[in-house]
Amino acid sequence: MTNYLDFERPLAEIEGKAEELRAMARQNPEMKVEEEAAALDKKAADMLVDLYKTLTPWRKCQVARHGDRPHCQDYIDALFTEYTPLAGDRNFADDHAVMGGLARFNDRPVMVIGHEKGNDTKSRIERNFGMARPEGYRKAIRLMDMADRFGLPVVTLVDTPGAYPGKGAEERGQSEAIARSTEKCLQIKVPLVSIIIGEGGSGGAVAFATANKVAMLEHSIYSVITPEGCASILWKDAEKMREAAEQMRLTAQELNQLGVIDRIIKEPLGGAHRDKKATIAAVGKALTAMLGDLDESDPAKLVEQRRKKFLGMGSKGLAA
Structure with missing residues (x-):
């Protein structure tokens, strides 16, 4: 059963009538x-093309947040073999919003780390809707250290509205943990590739995505703050999120022009949730290409390339 977004209601009516018949x-x-x-099917197919031909930034936000999009666990299950989850930050607790461990990708040993939002009410609460606490970032640091020690490439899958802003998280050093994770991304001497599979929100995303190669799914978003948060700050009105999304340049297409990301991964018509298998296959091809580009790279050059990339970020396309 398809879960339709607000702007897809006319499409839902047509597809519903065809199913009723x-x-x-x-x-x-x-x-x-x-x-x-069949005539209704044709009309629905044409409408789907029209709807997704010119998605506004706010509509892309809605697609990026769709609950049926493939999540980190789906990608790990489909693309990686011999996945061995590693838990805990060896300090406080295990954060279920962050998952990671040793695995094989195309029979190559790697470390995979990602945000997991969950796919139903129970799992979303357990995963804290993908919003990591300090122990999640400290777990990621531990896993990146391990990958660096054993010479394993690191793959990160980013899907978070941002780091958890709760009182306990702040008391345990949320900002410091995010900064340390970002720092660790810049320090490791192994290839680091990252894919924004849904939402890339704030420092909570940057802490995983400070990579040699960064890709985004076509309808994913990546920004320093959510449109609602931006609207609350600028206009004191979260309902102005549409206007905020227009100004924030958070879409894959705009960020590619700015040089913030390196690659856009095409999604099936109607979004990743309409054909999970095809989406996961496309991500697998992108990962293969990005890791291939970094093969045989000198460790010192990997670190230097990563640093230059982020120090120069935003200089490309600023006049546009």
Whole structure:
């Protein structure tokens, strides 16, 4: 069953009518509805193309947040083998918003780390909706240290509205943990590639995505703050999130022009949630290409390239 977004309501009505006709025909085989249902299917297909041809930044935010998009666990299950999860920061606790461990990608040993939002009410609460606490970032630091020690490439999958802003997280050093994780990304001497698979929110995303190569799914977003948060600060009104999204340049297409990311991964028509298998396959191809680009790279050059990339970020396309 498709979960439709607000702007897809006209599409939902047409697809719903086609399904109603077919349901009636199943109950009464004498009814001839296939021609009418096929016409509705054609109309729905054309409407889907039109809707996704010119998505506004706010609509891209909605698609990026769709609950049925493939999440970190889905990518790990489909693309990686021999995944061995590693838990805990060896200091306070295990943060379930961050998952990671040793695995093989194309039979190559790697360390994979990512945000996991969960896919139903119970798992979303357990995963804290992908909002990591300090122990999550400290776990990521521990895993990156391990990868560096054993010469393993690091793959990060980013999908978070931002780091958790709760009182306990702040008391345990949230900002320091994010800064240390970002610093660790800049220090490790192994290839580091990152993919924004949904939301890339604030420092909570940067702490995983300060990579040699950064890619975004076509309808994902990446920004220093959510549109709602930006609107609350600038206009004192979270309902102005549409205007904020227009100004923030948070889409994959705009960030590619600015040189913030290196690659856009095309999604199936209608978004990643409409064809998870195809989306995961496309991410797998992008990972193969990005890791291949970094093969045989000198460790010192990997570190230097990463530092130059982020020091120069934003200089490309500023006049646009």
